[in-house]
Amino acid sequence: MIKKSISDLLKEHPFFASLPANYIEFIAGCGRNAVYEAGAYLGREGDPADVFFIIRSGLIGIESYAPDEGPITVQTMTAGNVVGWSWIVPPYRWQFDARALETTRVVALDGKCLRAKCEEEPLMGYQLMKAFAAEITGRFRANRLQLLDLYGRAQK
Amino acid sequence: MTGRDSVDGLWAPQALRIANKVQESTDVFSFELELEQSFDIRPGQFNMLYAFGKGEVPISMSAGPPTTTRLVHTIRNVGKITTDICAREPGEEIELRGPFGNTWPLESALGGDVVIVAGGIGLAPMRPVIQALLANLEQYRRISVVCGARSPYELIFREDVEEWSARRDLDFHATVDIAPRGWTGTVGVVTSVIEQLSFEPQRTTVMTCGPEIMMRFTADAFCDRGVPAESIFLSMERNMKCAVGFCGHCMYGPHIICRDGPVFRYSRLRDLLHIREL
Numbered sequence: 210m211i212k213k214s215i216s217d218l219l220k221e222h223p224f225f226a227s228l229p230a231n232y233i234e235f236i237a238g239c240g241r242n243a244v245y246e247a248g249a250y251l252g253r254e255g256d257p258a259d260v261f262f263i264i265r266s267g268l269i270g271i272e273s274y275a276p277d278e279g280p281i282t283v284q285t286m287t288a289g290n291v292v293g294w295s296w297i298v299p300p301y302r303w304q305f306d307a308r309a310l311e312t313t314r315v316v317a318l319d320g321k322c323l324r325a326k327c328e329e330e331p332l333m334g335y336q337l338m339k340a341f342a343a344e345i346t347g348r349f350r351a352n353r354l355q356l357l358d359l360y361g362r363a364q365k
Numbered sequence: 366m367t368g369r370d371s372v373d374g375l376w377a378p379q380a381l382r383i384a385n386k387v388q389e390s391t392d393v394f395s396f397e398l399e400l401e402q403s404f405d406i407r408p409g410q411f412n413m414l415y416a417f418g419k420g421e422v423p424i425s426m427s428a429g430p431p432t433t434t435r436l437v438h439t440i441r442n443v444g445k446i447t448t449d450i451c452a453r454e455p456g457e458e459i460e461l462r463g464p465f466g467n468t469w470p471l472e473s474a475l476g477g478d479v480v481i482v483a484g485g486i487g488l489a490p491m492r493p494v495i496q497a498l499l500a501n502l503e504q505y506r507r508i509s510v511v512c513g514a515r516s517p518y519e520l521i522f523r524e525d526v527e528e529w530s531a532r533r534d535l536d537f538h539a540t541v542d543i544a545p546r547g548w549t550g551t552v553g554v555v556t557s558v559i560e561q562l563s564f565e566p567q568r569t570t571v572m573t574c575g576p577e578i579m580m581r582f583t584a585d586a587f588c589d590r591g592v593p594a595e596s597i598f599l600s601m602e603r604n605m606k607c608a609v610g611f612c613g614h615c616m617y618g619p620h621i622i623c624r625d626g627p628v629f630r631y632s633r634l635r636d637l638l639h640i641r642e643l
């Protein structure tokens with residue numbers, strides 16, 4: 210079996226679909242493959258957010274801790290999704306826990322390395338931020354729908 | 366009694382004995398009603414269930430097709446009529462008249478991909494469709510079901526959900542808005558699951574039932590993925606009185622839900638669904 214390079218894996222991922230190949234090659238220099246077994250944390254609330262993840266397969270729960278209820282999953286992310294954007298904005302700390310719910314394969318991208326590359330190549334940085342803005346917008350739209358508590362209102 | 370064939374069936378309620386009652390979630394109950402004669406009701410159609418002195422509510426069949434002896438309705442306890450009905454126990458009776466309305470497009474979906482999206486109690490009218498699809502799997506290409514609920518505790522038809530999740534010939538997803546640890550399904554709105562589904566847009570029929578806003582976002586998500594609005598079907602809900610197109614109580618723009626629906630193509634509703642206060 211031919212082992213795919215990090216840039217091949219990124220090119221196949223929908224998040225990078227809008228980025229030109231040369232930028233992806235450049236970004237790939239900050240990436241590495243990683244596997245998380247079920248139960249392992251990819252990030253903990255409050256910890257430094259110096260990495261983000263491109264999910265290749267598996268399932269990740271975005272969790273928060275409620276004193277009376279324990280950990281609560283507020284969203285799950287799967288293949289094709291991106292986990293973590295706190296590496297972009299100060300204070301660069303995880304806002305939620307991210308925990309593998311099953312064996313999960315990811316490409317982990319080093320946020321510090323990427324921030325440096327974005328400074329070095331602002332056009333690429335702009336393209337990357339646009340991709341993140343689309344991701345964040347989609348996530349907010351979904352969260353707003355969740356907040357509407359739709360199902361609670363069905364059937365009058 | 367054969368439902369539509371009898372004028373009496375449309376106007377005069379008949380009392381059916383409750384053979385079994387199942388609590389599906391905190392406020393949702395299924396009633397199995399005993400029939401003395403066959404009752405011809407198809408997936409998508411509804412009956413008017415009656416609480417004496419209080420009024421009637423339109424409730425879809427929730428399992429089927431009904432055998433000659435059992436008719437199943439699933440009801441959420443949210444108002445004085447449904448509270449009255451939900452309080453009844455096996456051995457007591459429920460009065461109903463019907464069936465009314467049109468059906469889900471199971472025939473026109475033949476040979477293509479089918480996606481079912483149900484939210485909350487909206488899974489009740491969809492269950493007979495899922496059962497019919499599973500009984501005729503070889504006549505469809507790929508069948509996907511997405512079912513959303515507020516939390517795992519509010520997911521109805523748990524035995525069916527478990528069975529559907531375990532099947533390899535069905536692409537089944539249950540998703541909830543929020544979950545305690547231990548939930549193994551996805552967490553998020555149904556639209557985020559739609560992004561993950563595989564289907565051929567031009568050969569896909571979508572059927573969705575749930576809160577109106579969920580259906581609108583669902584339909585738009587499928588349109589974004591290239592499914593024609595004519596191939597997306599929604600089941601609409603309005604307060605009803607006569608259920609036979611006379612009183613105008615269930616009007617929705619130019620449509621009379623009880624007579625023209627409750628199942629509509631999204632192409633006929635899209636503009637209306639974007640008008641506020643309609």
Ligand code: FES
Pocket residue numbers: 604605606607608609610611612613614615616621622623624
């Ligand atoms: S309920 Fe009377 S017209 Fe529909």
